[in-house]
Amino acid sequence: MSTKPKKVMLIDDNEVDLKINSKIITLSNLFEDIIICHSGEEGLLYLKNHVDQQELLPDFILLDIQMPEMDGFEFLEFYKRLSNDITDKCLVAILSSTLDFGDIQRAEANPQVIRLLKKPLMPAELKEILDKYI
Amino acid sequence: MNATTIRVLYIDDEENNLHAFKASFRRQYEIYTALSAVEGLKILENVPVQVIIADQKMPNTTGVEFFKSIKNTFPDPTRILLTGYTDIEALADAINHGDIYRYITKPWNDLELHNSIKNAYDAYKSKIDLRNKVAELEKTNDELNRFIYSISHELRAPLVSTMGIVNLVKMENLYHSSGEYWPLIESCSNKLDYYIQKTLQYYKNNKIVSENTSIDFNMLIVDLIELYAYSDRDLQFNVNVRQDLPFFGDAFRIEVILGNLISNAIKYQKENENDKHVNIDIEVNSTQVGISINDNGMGILNEHLEKIFQQFFKSKINHGSGLGLFIVKEALNKISGKISVSSNPTDGTTFKITIPNVNQA
Incomplete structure (x- = not known):
């Protein structure tokens, strides 16, 4: 149990998807705690505010692409400039319903992103990534 | 007469020719005349002319030189070159570099010149129409691109949420709790998603270079x-x-x-x-x-x-x-x-x- 990653951060502007995905994560018992953020800005703010509290920082981020104001790619631009204390222990995967070839290519090319997951979130797929990377 | 009058600019250093031209055509066209390339350019800068006629043999700037000089600044008006003698070199030059539509020998025949101006105007109009059509198509194309992008996001996102809910229902062992309803919702959602994906594939295959x-x-x-x-x-x-x-x-x-x-x-x-x-x-x-x-x-x-x-x-x-x-x-x-x-x-x-x-x- 001690190897189980503790915290996952969900960043998504879609309330329904936040609800569905946090429920799926809770039911599949893959994380101990879920941090819910309704925008990229909210996510960044949380990370910055808790830079000195390692125990509150996420081990994993599931990031949506299509969001108003700051989209997933913009979030990643800010994210990579954050302190190493935050980014070193945290992995980012994109979770999106996109079928846009450009979006998919950009996500795959981004060095911060370990994987592009397609909605709906499949617990088995998520588990496979966690087993591989964490 | 046409509802729109054709605007013609005629440049010639011989004033008599300008007068004769006006006398013959002033009822049919809106005529502007100039005695030199410099004067002609001034008119071009102020009046949206559709057809330009220029004499080849003029002091300082020849007709072809004039056409060459306005190639980039005034590309739209159709050009007609008037020459009193057959100068093959000037002609070749005119065709290759001056973007000339017609070449007419002096002294001109009124009917021939009249027809040439009419045709020149038609050529001008098709050029402008084509450009407008292209702009229109580009706009439509742009809208279609945005529509397709929105299919792949806005239209699909709620559907994918529905599929996520069905997954949750399965995880909570409620899948068979309402008879066939959940399996039916699932199969309809999957079918719709499949159609969206195939539509996008088809469209992208047509579009993407x-x-x-x-x-x-x-x-x-x-x-x-x-x-x-x-x-x-x-x-x-x-x-x-x-x-x-x-x-x-x-x-x-x-x-x-x-x-x-x-x-x-x-x-x-x-x-x-x-x-x-x-x-x-x-x-x-x-x-x-x-x-x-x-x-x-x-x-x-x-x-x-x-x-x-x-x-x-x-x-x-x-x-x-x-x-x-x-x-x-x-x-x-x-x-x-x-x-x-x-x-x-x-x-x-x-x-x-x-x-x-x-x-x-």
Whole structure:
């Protein structure tokens, strides 16, 4: 149990998807705690505010692409400039319903992103990534 | 007379010619005259002229030189050159560099010149109309692109949420709690999603410009099998890729082609077959890749073989969308690929494809 990653951060502007995905994560018992953020800005703010509290920082981020104001790619631009204390222990995967070839290519090319997951979130797929990377 | 009067600019250093021209045509056209290129340019800068007539033999600037000088600044008006003598060199120059529409010898014949001006104006109008049409098409195209982008996001996002809810229902063991309703919602959602995906594929295949990149077939096939066979673990894949050389091709379309064929091979298996298998053989050489995808699935009736690549062709037994193989064929057409199929209900189906290796040496 001690190897189980503790915290996952969900960043998504879609309330329904936040609800569905946090429920799926809770039911599949893959994380101990879920941090819910309704925008990229909210996510960044949380990370910055808790830079000195390692125990509150996420081990994993599931990031949506299509969001108003700051989209997933913009979030990643800010994210990579954050302190190493935050980014070193945290992995980012994109979770999106996109079928846009450009979006998919950009996500795959981004060095911060370990994987592009397609909605709906499949617990088995998520588990496979966690087993591989964490 | 036309509702719109044609605006004509006539440049000639001989004032008599200008007068004669005005006398002949002032009832038909809105006429502007200039005694030199410099004067002509001034008029051009202030009046949207549609037809320009210039005399070749003028001091300082010849007609051809004048036309050359306004080639970029005033490209739209149609040009007519007037010459009193046949100077082959000036003519060649005019045609090659001055963008001249007509050449007329002096002294002019009124009827001939009149017809030339009319035709010149028509040429001007078609040029402008064409440009407006192009702008209009670009706008429509732009809107269509945005529409397609919104299909892939806005329209699909709520559907994907629904699919997520169905997954949750399964995880909470409620899937069979309301009779058939949840399975029905699931199958409708999946069908709608499939149509959205195929529509996008079809559209993108028509739109996207071919971009050739290096393709590793081993990796591609592994990815595609993982993508499509996720839910079907009792199906055996035998993959044999012989690629010792780099292959360059259109990654998007090749993925679409192989993706559709592999997903078909998975979808149309015999239900009570114990040894379900799909054999994929790929051989790359310097000129092309040969791909064979063979399954022992339900096969295709002989009388249907001719029609399977047609849009919306569906057989009565198998509930496909009638889009998958159509898209395969369309995508192959775009990259000069070929496909053949052999099939029968006993042994299953074999698709054979060849796609040229676009070496970028």
